[in-house]
Amino acid sequence: MNVLGLFYYWVFAVLLMVGFYAVIAKPNYVKKLIGLSIFQAAVFLLYITMGKIEDGTAPIFQAAENVYSNPLPQVLILTAIVVGISTTALGLGIVVRIREEYGSIEETDIKERDRK
Amino acid sequence: MTTIAHHLPALQVIVPMLTAPLVMLLKPAGLARAAAIAASLFAFAIAIAMTMGVLDGHIYTYRMGSWPAPYGIELAVDRFSVLVLLIVTGASSFALLAGQRSVDADISHDRQPLFYSAWLLALAGLSGIPVSADAFNIFVFMEISSLASYVLIAGGSNRRALPAVFKYLIMGTIGATFYLIGIGLIYLMTGTLNLEDMAQRISGVEDVNPIIVAAGFVTVGLALKAAIFPLHVWLPNAYTYAPNTVTVFLAACGTKVSIYLLLRFDLAVFQGNLVEHAFHFAAFLMPLAVLGILVGSTVAMFEKDIKRLLAYSSIAQIGYILLGASLVTIAGLTASTLHIFNHALAKGTLFLAVACLATQCTGYRLSQLGGAAKKMPWTAGALVVSGFSLIGIPGTAGFISKWYLISAAYEQGSLGIALIVVLVISSLMAVVYIWRIVESIYFGEPTSDLSSVREAPIAMLVLTWAAALLNIYFGLVPELPVSLSSSAADILLGPTP
């Protein structure tokens, strides 16, 4: 169980890194948004991992006495997922408008066109 | 228990929040605007009522859904929160009342209900943060205010608003996610989200490394949102290309709320529970504050666009606020929180005056404003008064906070002397950039025909002058902000040992 636990936290760190890197280094606006969603998804994994309890089940009460995982991180992440998709939707709206005004969604092109 | 006074903290947020969907459904733009103004003024009245309450020694707490903290979400309003609430609701009301011209210029009538709805959501989000006492709830309201601000800024008619807002969205979301990671690590170590409970339980944590890392994430995340140098890169363009009213609103309170939260977290939650946190906090923020002051002022001195000039000056002013805070003394924090209030007042008025200029002038370059003062003497006058307040001329609000800042720095010995030198130099720089504006509007050669230029609409002028007079009023009678900010400093540093 411990190997797996460590593994979850490490994967969180790696995904965080991958997503964050895409946001910073990719000049394409859609790619940046995809990176942002990976970045946020990594944080979801962090929260859900900490809510897990050994030999637990989902916090939905059944007849038998069970050990239940912590519902709170799950609630927080439900909220965070919805916040994430909202940000993505708004970001895509802006990207579409940028494409209409500039004819491109590459950061380099847009900087060049603004300089004129 | 069920008097109105008891519900005030909740009403502060839900009045603008629940008006937003109604505003969106209103077809005529005038009606949407009227409803937005009414909700904003109501929120302002609530903030004033709570200010009077806390000055009488009352501390408002409110249990959402009647569940006890830390299980449910608690709202808590103290003297520091009301200071921020006054700025947020006041700035929103002034900007909305004065803003019709600017909104009409940038946004067509059929889109205005959506715009005003987003405005109310920004107001609700920004007021939801100082009211809340729950770390995750603050995240949710931070996102409401951020998303709504993106929408408002994207309303600008210049196409450059769009890349500017995209950059803001990316950096803002990174900031919020960093904050979320920090909260996650604290939750992992303490099991709680309530700020007060968190502060207590952190002191009982044995392995403090995760908490220190969490403090780092929360601080950096909020620094991004607060546009602290060098994480300010989103701010100048966002302020420059936003519609003028939006700039008034956001320049007055957008970053202030994040700074409020930064101080709350670093001082009320981490300070005192982490060994040497004060040292880390100061070592991290003081150099950034000094650099921010110097770089922001320097760029402002050479900037040609008036809105961008003022935006860079904001980066320098945020530096002042942080400089006071990074001393981690009662005097320093008093100066810092006082400057939050006074800078909001000065910068809000300046941008209001810019909005007045924009009703008549062709562009925002200083050269395009040449000679405007001859035709618009009242606007120019308000610009000068608020410019004085920004520089810190005696008799204006800006002087009071600069004075507190210098005396707080003076307590620090030789380091303090160095800081005072920085403050004096940057004030001189402020004289330079404000003078450049004054020079161009009073003495500059008109670049276009000024014969059709008239004074700005009377309603706008009245509000701009009301704000300008507040700058003088709080310069002469500073008791209210001073008493609020000195108790804010007490709250942040805890009872002095």
Added chain:
Amino acid sequence: MIVLFGIFLLTLLVITALAIVRNDSLYAAVILNGIFSLLMAASFFLLDAADVALTEAAIGAGISTVLFLGALALTGELEKSPTKHRLLGTAVVAIPTLLIIFAFFDIPQFGASDAPVHQHVGPWYIEKTPEFIDIPNAVTAVLGSFRGYDTLGEVFVVFTAGIGVLFLLSARPLARRNEPFVARDPHKGLRHYLVPRVVGRFLIPFIFLFGLYVQFHGEYGPGGGFQAGAIVAASLILYSLLEGERRCLVVIPSGALRWLVAGGALLYGGVGVVGMLLGGNFLDYNVLASDPVKGQQMGIILIELGVGLTVTGVLLSVYHAFAGRGKL
């Protein structure tokens, strides 16, 4: 067995993430992102988070893919310029990651029942939910009642995004301000393709029904307003893909969508205000009925309905805004 399965999923997650970042084709990246979300949902399920898994699958893999594709149709599918700031990017990314890894040496063990998370606050919800609210799904209880104010905020985040996209995409492009604005041909769709149409039409009622089930079964099993809203919206989006924009807008016209968006948010807020008027605090459901437990259940059903309405409305409006936008 579960350990192996978990490691397998996590490894796939990392591989998919890397593939997304390295891929030049945005279209491929978006599809891979959908797969990434599904893998993430499966991992959540292994971690006992059934509700979150359902949400991630419906929103991450479903709706977000549709939105990305809708945007790509308007912006182009290829990433043109090469990666910039490689070194800077790596450096900036490395610092927080190293810090986090440093923090991980001192955190409680995975799944340990003596971790602070399982000692404080969390267990209170497990213990008190049967007493105060008496519904089987503790996640719904926390979401709807104990932390109902967060959920209200969340609905307003969705609402803000909805009006934001409507606001942005109701602007005329500056370059074409003087020309009449031509929306994309609303008749297009997949009507001329027999197989997708038949299969799709067969699926739509079931998806819709499943959405309703998820909405009203949220107290007993995984589900609730957010998931249901996403699923119902997905079924209508499928309908619109098959039959074309216009037919879908006949079913729910855009005016009605606005009412749906605002109405859901107002229903939620209204329940809170009613609690206030009946003498409780904001969002206090105890006072809604003479029996507090009944009141709680009633309150949760109502607010979940509000959530479902707003989420459906916003997702559909956003989709229509993208789909109805003419390409330049």
